[in-house]
Amino acid sequence: MSVKEKKRGRPSGTSGQLSADKIIVAAKFLVKDDGKIPSIRKLAGSLDVDAMAIYHYFANKNALLEAVTVSLIEAIYEPKGSEAWQTELMALCNSYLSLLQAHPGLLQTFLGMTSTGPANVFVDRFYMAITPLNLTLEQVKDALDLLVDYLHGFALSLECGGAASGLTIVHAEGPLRFYIRALEQHSV
Numbered sequence: 001m002s003v004k005e006k007k008r009g010r011p012s013g014t015s016g017q018l019s020a021d022k023i024i025v026a027a028k029f030l031v032k033d034d035g036k037i038p039s040i041r042k043l044a045g046s047l048d049v050d051a052m053a054i055y056h057y058f059a060n061k062n063a064l065l066e067a068v069t070v071s072l073i074e075a076i077y078e079p080k081g082s083e084a085w086q087t088e089l090m091a092l093c094n095s096y097l098s099l100l101q102a103h104p105g106l107l108q109t110f111l112g113m114t115s116t117g118p119a120n121v122f123v124d125r126f127y128m129a130i131t132p133l134n135l136t137l138e139q140v141k142d143a144l145d146l147l148v149d150y151l152h153g154f155a156l157s158l159e160c161g162g163a164a165s166g167l168t169i170v171h172a173e174g175p176l177r178f179y180i181r182a183l184e185q186h187s188v
């Protein structure tokens with residue numbers, strides 16, 4: 001019986017070795033499979049390195065958690081200003097729901113985090129989409145709070161048996177169109 005020897009200590013600087021990007025990619029793969037951020041040991045095992053090697057790139061599990069979730073959420077639609085704001089906002093919402101659907105458990109991870117990095121990505125893209133409306137700061141905050149609460153509630157519904165009940169992301173479009181019309185009514 002042979003035992004696979006893991007590399008111990010600091011990762012070497014040679015190319016093809018461990019890097020922060022490789023760790024994040026492996027963690028994202030495990031998140032998709034397991035529906036949660038993997039343990040450092042499981043992640044290290046998938047990379048065939050000692051668990052301490054992960055800490056060379058990330059100070060602690062929370063730093064890794066933030067890096068992985070920010071990397072995941074950066075894949076959502078980024079408004080460019082080349083389309084109508086309504087189209088950009090709808091695309092942002094649909095891509096966010098698609099991300100949450102593709103990674104069961106990710107929403108609970110977001111909501112349980114103390115870091116705001118992943119939320120800031122969505123918030124910044126929301127601001128980009130609604131800039132043409134010239135809303136007051138209070139209106140922007142209210143609009144963001146309402147939208148995020150709706151999207152998270154819808155994502156939880158999808159995760160808790162949506163497929164069995166026939167619920168799909170398409171079912172969010174009517175309420176989102178209603179929300180967008182309400183924003184049009186309140187723009188300055």
